[in-house]
Amino acid sequence: MHTRHPDKYLDLNSAKELPDSHAWKPLDHDLPSDGASKLESVPIIDLNHENAMELIGSACKSWGAFQVVNHNIAMSLLDDIESAGKSLFSLPMQQKLKAARLPNGLSGYGVPRISSFFPKLMWSEGFTISGSPLEHARRLWPDDYIGFCYTIQDYENEMNKLAERLMWLMLGSLNITKEDINWSGSKGDQFQAGSSSVLQLNSYPACPDPNRAMGLAAHTDSTILTILHQSNTNGLQIFRQDYGWIRVPPQPGALVINVGDLFHILTNGWYPSVLHRAVVNRTQHRLSIAYLYGPPSSVKIFPIPKLVDKFHPPLYRAITWGEYLGIKAKHFDKALRSVLVCAPRSEFLGAE
Numbered sequence: 648m649h650t651r652h653p654d655k656y657l658d659l660n661s662a663k664e665l666p667d668s669h670a671w672k673p674l675d676h677d678l679p680s681d682g683a684s685k686l687e688s689v690p691i692i693d694l695n696h697e698n699a700m701e702l703i704g705s706a707c708k709s710w711g712a713f714q715v716v717n718h719n720i721a722m723s724l725l726d727d728i729e730s731a732g733k734s735l736f737s738l739p740m741q742q743k744l745k746a747a748r749l750p751n752g753l754s755g756y757g758v759p760r761i762s763s764f765f766p767k768l769m770w771s772e773g774f775t776i777s778g779s780p781l782e783h784a785r786r787l788w789p790d791d792y793i794g795f796c797y798t799i800q801d802y803e804n805e806m807n808k809l810a811e812r813l814m815w816l817m818l819g820s821l822n823i824t825k826e827d828i829n830w831s832g833s834k835g836d837q838f839q840a841g842s843s844s845v846l847q848l849n850s851y852p853a854c855p856d857p858n859r860a861m862g863l864a865a866h867t868d869s870t871i872l873t874i875l876h877q878s879n880t881n882g883l884q885i886f887r888q889d890y891g892w893i894r895v896p897p898q899p900g901a902l903v904i905n906v907g908d909l910f911h912i913l914t915n916g917w918y919p920s921v922l923h924r925a926v927v928n929r930t931q932h933r934l935s936i937a938y939l940y941g942p943p944s945s946v947k948i949f950p951i952p953k954l955v956d957k958f959h960p961p962l963y964r965a966i967t968w969g970e971y972l973g974i975k976a977k978h979f980d981k982a983l984r985s986v987l988v989c990a991p992r993s994e995f996l997g998a999e
Contacts, residue, residue: 655758658740659770665856669768674858674926688895689885689903693717694812703813704820707906711921712885714901715813720805722900725876731798732934735774736850738787746774746783753777753845761866764979770860770927776803776846803846803938806874810940811842813872813904818951821914827953843941843968851882851925851933862925862933869968869975869982870907870939871948877903880933886922895923908983909941909971912963915950920983941968964988 657666690706691714692699706713735743748755754777759769776783780799784792815825851862862882877883883895883903895903911920925935942948949965963986966974975982 655768656740656744657768659772659852659854660737663855665854665860669770670856670859671767671861672859674861688893689713691716691898691901694719700816700819703816707817707820707918710885710887711906711919712895712904712923714895714898714903716898716901718809718902720809720902724802724805725900727798728802728876728936729878729934731795732774732848732850732936734795735787735848736772736934742787743772745786748775754780755783759863760976761864761979765864767861769863770854771849771851771862771925773850774848776848799846802936803844806846806938807842807844807940809902810844810872810874810938813874814940817872817906817910817918818913821917821954823951823953827951843944845939845941847937847939849925849935849937851927851935853930853932854927855929857927857929860927862927865922865924866980867920867922867983868905868907868939869909869972870905870941871909871913872907872940873905874938874940875903875905876936878932878934880928880931882925882927882933883935884924884926886924892924907939907941908975909948909968911983912948912966912986913951915954915959916962917954944969962987
């Protein structure tokens with residue numbers, strides 16, 4: 648379902664009431680159930696813990712998400728990227744639109760890319776960076792864009808190191824080593840050297856009617872994994888079967904890690920990609936920065952052979968990240984199912 652709205656670029660920061668274009672059905676019934684309120688949120692894992700790998704594996708299987716501390720990302724860098732995001736989103740709308748994302752483009756300023764699948768708009772704005780931010784930064788700050796570019800570059804460099812470390816911890820929890828990896832002729836270390844990434848900055852202004860607005864609608868990420876830094880305002884929620892929506896409150900210095908669709912494919916469904924969304928706040932602005940980590944563009948992702956046997960046949964066909972993004976753009980929440988080659992594990996594992 649693809650929709651167009653005249654209020655697509657409404658200045659949410661100055662809106663005094665919720666326009667019909669952004670009015671969703673009330674969210675009260677969608678809040679966490681009584682069972683969920685007794686359930687703690689996603690695990691917080693110390694990467695220096697001696698059992699970090701096992702703890703990560705348990706979190707991936709049960710939650711599809713976790714938070715990490717002692718990740719070696721300097722607090723000053725997290726502060727810098729947050730300041731860069733605030734600087735960008737506080738610009739006048741006409742200035743931000745000078746760096747608008749093209750209709751078929753990936754980079755630039757705009758509304759969430761999944762907006763076209765929903766009848767109502769979301770109470771958020773975003774800025775996507777794929778490759779160098781220089782061209783767009785020059786349009787936003789013609790005389791003062793260098794600082795923003797340096798901050799983005801430093802942040803992406805540090806996030807890439809962390810993403811690689813986390814990927815091998817996640818794979819290691821399934822007893823997968825670099826020697827077990829041979830994706831389209833790309834060994835584990837070659838994969839690491841050529842990995843792809845996208846940086847997504849999101850702004851969720853204070854909303855006059857948060858119970859009828861949606862910051863970012865429910866979705867899974869198309870990545871191997873996503874590293875999310877969120878400002879100190881609640882908003883992120885993940886969905887757990889039998890419990891409903893569960894809040895993931897910000898923890899000082901912690902980063903949220905989401906299992907993405909491509910990791911779901913790699914692990915043959917053992918580690919599910921997590922359904923998540925963002926809700927908004929009546930009085931507080933929220934900012935989040937998502938580092939979307941994926942494979943090299945030429946590498947086909949498919950279930951790791953070590954996780955496949957006669958009792959666990961491969962569930963998904965081989966696919967590159969670019970091909971999968973195209974499928975996701977067309978089929979959205981049915982994208983994973985569209986690359987199935989076999990019935991989901993739950994249908995043939997019985998009571999295992």
